[in-house]
Amino acid sequence: MNIAKNYIFNVIYQIVTLFVGLVTVPYISRVLGSSGVGINAYTNSIIQYxxxxxxxxxxxxxNRAIAYVRDDKQKLSRxxxxxxxxxxxxxxxxxxxFLLFLSMTKEYSNIFLIxxxxxxxATFDISWLYMGLEDFKKTVIRNLFVQIIGxxxxxxxxxxANGLWIYVMISALSQLFGQLTMWAYLPKTVQFIKLKWNDIMKHFMPSLSLFIPQIAIQIYLVLNKTMLGVLSNKNEVGYFYNSDKVVRMILTLVTAMGVVMLPRVAHTFAKGNFNQVKEYLYQSFDFASYLSVPMMFGIAGIAGTMxxxxxGPGFAKTGVLIVVISPIIVLIAWSNVxxxxxxMPVGKVREYTISVGVGAVVNFILNLCLIKFYLSVGTAIATVFAELSVTLIQIIFVVRVIQIRKLFTAxxxxxxxxxxxxxLIEYLAHILPGGxxxxxxxxxxxxxxxxxxxFLLRSExxxxxFGMGLQIVKKVTQYK
Structure with a gap:
């Protein structure tokens, strides 16, 4: 399946996810209130660790390991x-x-257990297999079904408001059910292999090498909510959680390309075609900029009226936070590419680790300094600077192998x-009634x-x- 089709499948899923979020977020915000939303965000942030x-x-x-061996079913299965x-x-x-942690925790113990x-x-999540095979259709169909049921x-x-545990239960069971349904496709994809201990442990150190950057990423994705909950209150966590969730829901339409491109670039690199790898990079970066810039300006422009x-009532501060945090749409789009x-696909794990490690340190220090004085606004500012530092470090690492000017040409x-x-959006906000x-x-x-x-600026x-879109319309019209 080619990149365009995989991206379309992934975007369809992200759009449905965005729609579900746009429907559930305001409903849950009204039913559970800022405190309920904050408790869910806080407890979930702990579970993520x-x-x-x-x-x-x-x-x-x-994902990467499967992409390397996907042409050999025996190796793939092993x-x-x-x-x-x-x-x-x-x-x-x-x-x-976790059970040990739960035995020592009194606050929100029931929510933690759910x-x-x-x-x-996460144990039964095998989506990485299908992503490595570039078979996004299966994961998309499964996720669409689960999202709608949930x-x-x-x-x-x-x-x-007392239904917080029910909301957490539904969300968690939906996730578990979705992972289990992927196993139905497994018999047609891999063979059962009798393993030796070495077949298992040889993956430990390579996985562990990616564990460090994952820790760093988690620090500024989850630790900010944890620190906000500890250093302020659960209402502030609720404000930040909603703003961060809206911005990141929009961002998924851009980062969907990253999920598609990682196995493709890894497979191309494994074949030794480095020129094609660089070409993929230039095209992806331009596309990410093309989509992320209007999303950043757009969400900042509508935040006040939306x-x-x-x-609903009690979340006015979230609008301010959305404006503050909106630049991460562009920054994450770039760092994703x-x-x-x-x-990651070309094996430069050390460089990637350093970049996200710097971001984690920046985020942690700024959260300590800013939350005390600015609460959730301080967390939003810390998040932006953390993402900026990650992007700048990654640019420094790639400057020797690619043409930076070519990345930013358009x-x-x-x-x-x-x-x-x-x-224009801001002007409309001042002359039209809210709603x-x-x-x-x-x-x-x-x-x-x-x-x-x-079009006036002649953007390639x-x-x-739009040319691709027109071709698709013509094909559909002719088919009918």
Whole structure:
């Protein structure tokens, strides 16, 4: 399956995920309130540490390892079972440590126990196999089904503020059920192999080498919520959680390309075609800029009018946080290309580790300094600077092997179009009454303005994307 089809499948899934999030976030915010949302975010952030300890970078390593051997079914099967058994052992150990933690924890113990289903779900997650094979159709179909079932259950069973445990249960069981359904495809994909101990342990050190950067990434993805909960209060966690979730839901439409490109670049690199690897990098970076710049300006522009009706009473601060945190859309889009699509697939794990390690340190120090004075706004600022540091370090690491100017050739066009789009969106916010209708008008106007300006600026990427879209429409029309 080619890159375009895989990206389309992944984008379809991300769009459905975005839709589900856009529907559930305002509903849950109103039903559970900022305190309930904050407790869920706080307890889940703790659970993520146990998941991280249990998976020790195996999922990311497995994706790449499968991509290397996918042309040989015998090797593929041996690699898969070796990695899975290793993951089974490590996640079971992590769950035992969690039970020890639970025995010493009194606050939110019931919620923690329900959240632990995520650890079990992580044990049976074999999506890395299908990603390594570039078979995104299976994972997308499975996730779409699970997302819809979960959404229906939330609206049926979560009715009041005391329903926090029900919401957590539905979310966790949906995750577990989704992972288990992937096993139905396994007999057609791999053979059963009798393993030796070496077949398992040979994957330990390579996975562990990816564990360190995963720890660093987790620090500024999860630790910020944990620190905010410890140093301030659960309401502030709820404000930040909602702003961060909205921004990252939008961001997934860009980073979907990273999930598709990692196995493709790894496979190309394994064949020794380094020139093609660099070409993939240039194209992905340009595409990431093309999408992320308008998303950054767009979400910042609509935050003020969207927050009151979207999240409901008590979440006004979330609008401010969305504006502050919006630059990470561009920064993560860039670091996703440089790190996930280049440094990782070509084996530059040390460089990748250093970049995310610096980001983790920056995030931790700034959180300590800023949360005390600025609460959730301080966490948002720390997050932006952490992502900026990661991106800058990665640029330094790739400057010797690629042409930096070629990465940023068209960025000025995207920035000009995005800036004018932002100005128009802000103008509409001042002359129109607040509400869903105004937000919809802002989004539609912003989209038309951005892409129209890119046509005037003669953007090659814009021409290419709309050209592909036109070809698809013609094929569908002719088929009918």
């Amino acid at each position: 146990f998941i991280l300890a249990g998976t020790i970078g195996i999922s990311l390593y497995g 690699v898969f079972w070796g990695i899975f058994v290793l993951k089974l052992i490590t996640t079971c150990l992590a769950y035992l440590i 959240q632990s289903l995520y650890i079990i779900a 959404l229906i259950c939330i609206f049926i069973f979560v009715k009041h 927050t009151p009706w979207f999240f 440089l790190g996930q699509q280049y440094l 960025i000025w066009k995207y920035l000009i179009a995005g800036f004018f789009m932002y100005g 869903p209708k105004t937000t919809f008008i802002q989004i539609l106007t912003g989209i038309v303005t951005y892409f129209s300006l890119l 990427m814009n021409h290419k994307i």
